[in-house]
Amino acid sequence: MATGELSIYNLVKFQAIPPDWPGGFWWHWLFFTVVVIGFVLTMVMGVIYIERRGMGRMQSRLGPNRTGPFGLLQPVADAIKVLLKENIVPVAADKIVHWLAPVIAFAPALMIFAVIPFENGALLADLNIGILYVVAISSVSTVGIFMAGWGSSNKYSLLGAMRNVAAVVSYEIPLVLAIVGVVLIAGSLSLNQMVVAQDIPFILLQPLGFLLFFTAGCAEINRSPFDLMEADSEIVAGFHTEYSGMKFAMFYLVEYAEAVAISAIITTLFLGGWRGPLLPPWLWFIVKVMLVFFAMVWTRTTLPRIRIDQLMAFAWKFLLPMSLLNLFITALQVLADWPTQLIWAMIIVNFAVMAIIILIWSRFFFRLGWGRIEV
Amino acid sequence: MVIGLQHYLILSAVLFSIGLYGVLAKRNAVIILMCVELMLNAVNITLVAFSRYVVPAMLTGQVFAIFVIVVAAAEVAVGLAIIFAIYRGLEDIDVSKINLLKW
Amino acid sequence: MAVRTEPFVLNMGPVHPSTHGVFRMRATLDGEVVIDIEPVFGYLHRGIEKLAEQRTYTGITPLTDRLDYISSMSNNLAYCLAVEKLAGIKVPERAEYIRVIMAELQRIAALLIAVGAFLNDCGAYFTPFLYMFRERERIVDLFEMVSGQRLTYNYMRAGGVSQDLPEEFMPALRKFMDMMPRFMDEYDRLLMQNEILIARAKGVGILTGEQAINCSVSGPVLRASGVNWDIRKADPYSIYDRFDFDIPTQATGDCYDRYRQRVEEMRQSLRIIRQAMEQLPSGPVRAELPQLIRPPTGEAYARIEAPKGELGFYLVSDNSIAPYRCHIRPPSLINLTALRDMVRGWKVADLIIIFGSIDITVGEIDR
Amino acid sequence: MEIKPAGKYIYSDIELDREEGQVIEDLKANSQEPIPDPDRWLDEKLEQNILLTTVDALINWGRRSSLWTAICFPACCAFEMIAANGPRFDLARFGMEILRASPRQADLMITAGTLTWKMAPNVRRIYNQMAEPKWVIAMGACAISGGIFASAEYAVVPGYNRIIPVDVYVPGCPPRPEALIYGIQMLQQKIARRKNIDVRKLLER
Amino acid sequence: MLTNYGYIGLFLIAAVLFTLFMVVIPIALRFLKIVPHNPNPIKNSIFECGMETIGKTWIQFNFHYYFYALIFLALDVLVVFLYPWAVNLRALGMASFIAILILVAIILVGYLYAWKKKVLEWK
Amino acid sequence: MALAIAFWLLAAVAVIAALGVVLLRNVFRAALSLILCFLMVAGLYITLSADFLAAVQILVYVGAISVLIILAIMMTREVQRGSPNSRFQIPAAIVAVLFLEVLILTLINTPWQISGTPPTAPTTSALANSLFGEGGYLLPVEIAAVLLLSAILGAIVLAREK
């Protein structure tokens, strides 16, 4: 391909647009941009509703039920209110950084959804480095959050931001290594390809990988029990202590958008994405995402928060060795070319291996809970 | 306008020179480290551009770029460690004050 | 630690979600590590001791309600005991039993709050706190039935209690007694063996028995450090010598032990209530007293085992209708003296849970 | 690790305390009179065109359906406040379960408890730092008039309305959770009648 | 392939514009007097539990994160090698598996050294 | 055409960001500027059909190296204006400009052998082949690992308190 002739029109012709979508490049782009942004916003609202209602019920309360039917409009009311709140920028703050932080934190969260398939082939861009792209782009969010903590010039914020950096630094590796297991089986980095390859959900073939990914994912986006960076009872509101109005709402949105993103990735990688009987694929996808998110709500309601040094120790001394072991065991299995008829045996073997590894590792190598420093 | 190899090379040269200026003119050791990263990036652009335009089928440039990234990572790690070592002694990271090796 | 960094001063409080009211800690941190901490209080100094000097002996009871506001009944009891000692009043039998039932119910309610707040400080997003609040609500219902208020009961009077129990009370109490052990089991299932909680709380903030005695700490905090000291046994007041109950103690005195200690004490309280319910006699509930009590000149100190520790009232009378001096020994304040030793060298997160495990009420500290 | 004795880093306590005392004395001297209640809206008539009224209604609906509470729980009333949040009365039904530790994100301050002069500058500061629009509910006798402690004048502020404007007064010591919820509903009615878009003022500019 | 990146690039621009738009709406509404804006010195000062901040806010921080970040960096670079290998494992065969095993083992020596020297413990 | 637009856009932002790194006085903003520059370079890789490398660029540079640098910024006393120039500012500028001129002259005057073949499409597996496959760069890979290892060890030894 010679360089110069690459006009947009040629671009369109050069590679066919996914077959299901008539129209052109622009139509495809426009359609999916609107769909993705709409999907994220509605999902976030739905997810906030689920969290507040579900958590309420688990705490033997009701949760919001007055605004609209069953309280369904509660997120809308929150949105309106928060949109119309005053915007405060502290004088001492680094103003540009303070303003840009929500943008830089939110845009990557939105970008993740560009490669997640809602149906077979129905996605904005089927990159062939899909999952790597997700991992890479999500690390940009950290920068946004650190900017927020730094730019506010507040000690609590800075503490929260530092904790966030610490958490991301520790949990990125187990997260990425857990993905490698799936990549090994699927033999592709494209998310669509991965779903296509899942004749049985990978959670059965990769139980350990799933556990690792779920834990590390929760930690990476600071869901409980790893929600140290905005630990209410310790450092007020963490990195967004100084944020008000719409900019605060953006962080709120980021938090939930990332939660949805992690749920969507788990769905895609481990739960068979849009695949499922009876229901239309996109509905399956949404249902699975909601289920995964519900699991997060469930743990959040139940578990206490862990301490920063334990957070780090858990990542470095438990998750990391686990994920490496998982990686090599999976690689061996792939190399051994397990016959497809015996897949059920492989499932059993994998679960057994998981149980044994966790047992042994936690029995002999892993300790938690030191802490005091002589002052 | 057709974008060719030379465009990339010139861009890379510009970035490299900016990095060079930073390394020479700055006093803060962290900034100097950042400028070194900038220079390494500029080199990477060159490598990838060569790979794309000169030997598109072989990807040697890209492989090389990966190694450069590895080197860059090692460089940052050790560089920062040195900065901390200096900081521990001097409580500052101003390179113009580091004259321990001068008698 | 490679490089010495600057310690910095951080205000925790007065308006902070987990300082249990308006308590302020000026903490010096190095990164996440607490180097030093200086409690600053007085943000809720309401002059209770001073106000007491201007009020009649009956009029002070509402003030005591607001001392440790999550255990008003115990405060009432301690105060009434002091007045009775001062004036030599004999309390009717039935009133004694009612008082014991109330005081023990109040202990359960207060310990529920203490445990719930502690778990909340550990970061269990409100769930245990709300569950325990639900059970406290059941107790509060009972209190409301007898006294007509939900928080500041003002129920006990010198020489008895203000009114007899309504007849609906006993069946309701019996139902509650049947229910409560099951709920306690449920809480134990919820978090008692939770790995994260154990990792967070075990070995954290150890207060040895010796240290505890030196700081004159009392109540569950003391007993969690392995010291068997309970005023109900050591210096029985009211009619506690008639009941059969144990004083549980723990071994190490860390945060987890303090949590376990409180749970155990709730179970013992249930035992006491059950015995008191069986033995409850009938008869008058209030001694015949003049409207305004004028105790003879003298002084008296009465102490009880309140949910948080030893609560004492020291009254001096000059034979007028108001005390000459009223001094209160609040357990929270004295227990707090151990805080600085316990938190130095731990992380910010530990600071919060150690503080939570001491279980203070600011109303009592500042008075 | 070796850490130098703490005294070196803590700023001189006595100085700090003296400064704080000065602030408190100033505040005390300046707030002897209660701030008038913001009740002018009670007599005002609503006269606006239909479109804007609808917009107003929407905005007010949003604002009153999600009142997030700032944390300001000095004393006993706090427990009734928590009880209202708890499983029996559940303020969450009104979308209010979110307690915001940072005043920047809160709309409503429920002043549950006694205010002492030492605390007063902090409360005023927190109120000031809340983002507008913001409201205050004075809960309990102490918050209204100093209540049982009003005669300890040296320590207790006789009512929050010396320090910050109060929108709704809920009497009681402490008020029942229902009474608090009733007060919150009164506040919601107040918000519902708020005028957000003043056409005349816009045109004048 | 480039089409897809065209989508991504345009989507990036759209996403950034969208977020910027969201952040800027309140400022636009401020001129309609719907969003209040009454700054004052106290409101614009820093929140620290209702007290004035003591000392400066951009503190120099405890430095323990560095070691974690260091190992993180090394492993992140390792991941760079792992991904292409994982995609192509079936074609590459056993030899590459052993190569990767050695690669990981080498990096793990550093990791174990760090563990041994207790820099992975937060003190 | 699209590529041209993309290139000019990315290149312009990259150069501005790079200038920001050296010119901004606030160290933190300089670091942010550097991150922006890294991102733009990743974009440039994509225009060069090196998609895997672009992802790696973001992963390693934005995700890891910048985090390290941000941590290092905590060492700076006065972050707001912590990036002063040294005495050599003017000589440094002269050196840089001269160097740039020489480079550009060479670049323009060299006849590059440009091959017309289109770039390899999915770079990931091709890269895997050339890294781990037959006759690939297996040994350099292991050596790179050793380099990293020595970096870790060295850094720990240097930075750890004795």
Add this chain to the structure above:
Amino acid sequence: MKFERYGIGIAKGLTVTIRHLLRHPTVNQYPEQRLNISRRFRGNELVWNREKCTGCGTCAKTCPQGAIEIVTSTDMTENKYVVDKYQVDTGYCIQCGLCVEACPYEALYFSHAYECAKYRRGELVQGKEDMLDRPERKVSGYFYPDKAKELPEQTMLVEKVTEKR
């Protein structure tokens, strides 16, 4: 401490919360459903019986707050006190109940109401007319057991057995 319980404790906790999800919540939806409050409820207002009151002023004397303000004058014709002013500041009263207990002529009760929030501080002061014992005002049974009998029985949370296992 060794990490040797392999998450059994966590799993147990999770079952408790999920079981609560299926239970009926204990919420009382206040504006629609109302609890029957205690028969002895110390309401947020006082009710005063003009006929029974002799103007003796005991209530004002007993009140630890001094929240009751009473002004009387002598009516020579009927040889008794006339209460000119009887005023309680409900924003100042702490509902301690001492005045009700002290009134020798059973002229003072607590009301059974709690919805007393006001927009203005001034409206909280109850004058003579506001306090009158009108038939529509429910009177609390605090210290008046016979009055308590007429009131509905209190709703107790212990009656609500939702905790099926």
